Amino acid sequence: MSKEQYHEAMLYEPAEDGKVRCRLCGHECLIGPDKLGICRVRKNVGGKLISLSYDALVSVNVDPIEKKPLFHFLPGTLSLSVAAAGCNFQCAFCQNWQISQAPRTGKVLAGQAVPPAQLVARAVRRGCASISYTYTEPTIFFELAYDTARLAQEKGIKSCFVSNGFMTPRAVRTIAPFLDAINVDLKAFRDETYRSVMKGRLEPVLTCLRELVRCGVWVEVTTLVVPEMNDSEAELADIAGFIAGELGPDVPWHVSRFHGDYEMIAAASTPIATLHRAVQIGREAGLRYVYSGNVPGDENESTLCPRCGSMLIRRTGFAMAANRLDAGRCPDCGSRIAGVWK
Ligand code: SF4
Secondary structure, eight states, X not given: OOGGGSOBOSSEEEOGGGOEEEOSBTTOOEEOTTXXXXXXXXXXXXXXXXXXXXXXXXXXXEEEGGGTTOSSBSTTOEEEEEEESOOSOOOTTOTTHHHHSTGGGTOOOOOBOOOHHHHHHHHHHTTOSEEEEOSSOGGGGHHHHHHHHHHHHHTTOEEEEEEOSOBOHHHXXXXXXXXXXXXXXXXXXXXXXXXXXXXXXXXXXXXXXXXXXXXXXXXXXXXXXXTTTTOSHHHHHHHHHHIIIIIOTTSOEEXXXXXXXXXXXXXXXXXXXXXXXXXXXXXXXXXXOEEEESOTTOGGGSEEOTTTXXXXXEEETTEEEEEOOBTTBOTTTOOBOOSBOO
C-alpha cells in the first residue's frame, strides 16, 4: 500500500466538486482532486486529504532545549528533535531550506517512517525530557506530532513546537492539550513583508499567538533581525509592544542575529549593535526577559531576575552553565520567575 492511502489528514472538510478545504494553517487551501496544498505535503486523494509527511522524518537528533530556543522551559534538559520535509512558508532567508523547501522544488526526500511509539521510546532511552517538532514547520506534519505528543504525555515526556505560528486557532486548540511549549517566529510586523518575503500573512500569526497564550501553552517568541527587512526601531518596537501588551510581559523575546542564507545568501549579517538596540527596545516595552541569539558569549544570553537583577541562569550559546533558580524563584529576592521549571 502506498503511503498516500493511509494517514488521513486532520482538520479538513469536503468542499464542492470533489475539492477539500484544509483548516490546518492560515492558507486554508481549497485543494482540487489529485492536487496538493501550498505546503506540498497534503494531497486530495479521492476527496480525502492525505498527509504525505507522516512516515517521512528527515531528521531525528538530540539537542539541548536551549537550541530551540526555549530558555524558560526545563533548562539544561535534552529534547529529541524531529522534522519532516516541507513548509507552508517560503522565507527567502530560510536557514533550513534544503529540507523545508524540498517538496516545493520537486525534490523527493524519502524520509524515515518512525512511528510515535518509537519516537517516545527513543526520547526515553536518550534521556530526553521532551520531544521537539522543529527544523521545518511542525504544522505540516501535524498528525505525526499530534499522535506522538499524546503518547509522550502518557509517558511523562513533554512536547514542544518550533513554529512560524501560522496555525489556525482550531489547530491550536486541537494540539494545545498535548503541547507544553512553543517558540513562535514573529518574523516581522508588516503584512507586506509577510506576503512578499515569507509568502504568508501577519494577522494569522498574531491570532495564533493570542490563542496559544489563551490555551495555556508556554510561549516564547523569536525574531530574526534581518537588516533592511525588519530592523527599524519602529518595527522592533511594534513587535515588542505586541508581545508585552497582548501576550504578556513574562513572554520571553529572542532577537536573533541573521546570517545570509538561501535566496538571501549575499545579504549582510545583523550588526551586533542592532541586536543590542533590539534588546533595549524590548526592555523599554516592558518585556522582562529579552535575549540575543546567534551571538555565543553575548551578555544577553543569561536570565536575570527582573526585580533585583541577580544572575539566575547563566548560558553560553546553547549550554547552560549555572541555574540558581530555587523552585522557580529568585534565590536572592524570592520573586517568582515565569516559566516551566520542572
Ligand atoms: S497545511 Fe496549510 S498550506 Fe498545507 S494544505 Fe493545509 S492550509 Fe494548505
